Amino acid sequence: MRCSSTITAHLDTWVDTKNRSDWSGILLGNGSSCALWEPFAYPSLFQRAASAEISHPLTATDKALFSKLGDTTNFESILADLLTATTVNKALRMPHSQIPRRYRSIRRALIEAVHSVHLPWDRLSEDTKTRIRKALRRYSFVFTTNYDLVVYWCFMAQGGDGFKDYFWNQNRTFDASDSKVWNSPTKITKILYLHGALHLYRTAAGRTVKEVGGVAGSLLDRFAANENRIPFFISEGSSRHKMQAIAQSD
Structure with missing residues (x-):
């Protein structure tokens, strides 16, 4: 909106806005991903995981867990709760076979839903990655609420030079005491x-770790491949649920 005493329906273009000030940071939302890949415009990852558009959708029992465990659609919190429940039941020597079954079912639906909407690595051209990388390099900070791999793929297009994502120690974990x-x-x-990402996961010990790709496209292929790793991203949910998830992270 132009700065004036009269409110109008005019919306400045990005070309006009980006040169108006020496911006130190930029916030990327879902629109930036949708501009590259239309399937990112799906209304809800939870809805996709519960739909017939994937091979193994969430069952009625799976969906009931989302409702009962905090009335949420956040996969990370549900999967974490199920792992905790399994550990507790094992310690108390209580029957728990149904819990791992539900964990695997929900995890499988999540993986299939992500793959059904995510931009394939080979569909993002080198020219596009280079142009996005160059555009982001002008900022000191890039904040993104997108959980997809687009930003990561782009800044790694030239080996990651000039970019840091705070997962730089030997174990690729985040350490708040080493963040400068x-x-x-x-x-x-x-x-x-800000909302996690597909290449981040939570260990059983509660540490947030970054997965890295070895060959082209393998990072998306390996998403959630290890059953003991909890995918760490917030795809949707109310602002309260998102704030709770963020507060519980590193």
Whole structure:
């Protein structure tokens, strides 16, 4: 909206806006991903996971768990609760076979839903990745609420030079005590995943870890491949549920 005493329906273009100030950061939302891949415009990952559009959708029992365990549609919190329940039941020597079964069912539906909507790695051209990478490099901070791999693929297009995402220690875990960029000869663009991402996961010990790809496209292929890793991203839900999930993260 133009700065004036009269409110109008005019909306400035990005070309006009980006040069209006020396912006230090940029916030990327779902629109940036939808501009690259139309299937990202799906209304709800939970709805996709419960639909006949995937091979193994959520069952009625699975959906009941989302309703009973906090009335949420956040997969991460449900999967974490089921793992905790399994551990408790084992410790108390109580029957628990139904819990791992539901865990595997929900996890499988999540994986299939993600793959059904995500942009394939080979459909994102090198030219597009380079142009996005160049556009992001002008900022000191890139905040993204997208859980997809687009931003990661783009800033890694040239080996990740000039970008940092705070998962730089040897184990690729986040350490709040080691979160400052020191002695860099050039400006570094810091990436912050506000809602997590597909290449992040939570360990049983509660640490957030980054998965890295070894070959082209393998990062998406390996999403949620390890049953003991809880995918760490918030795809939807109320603002209250999102804030709770963020507060519980590193």
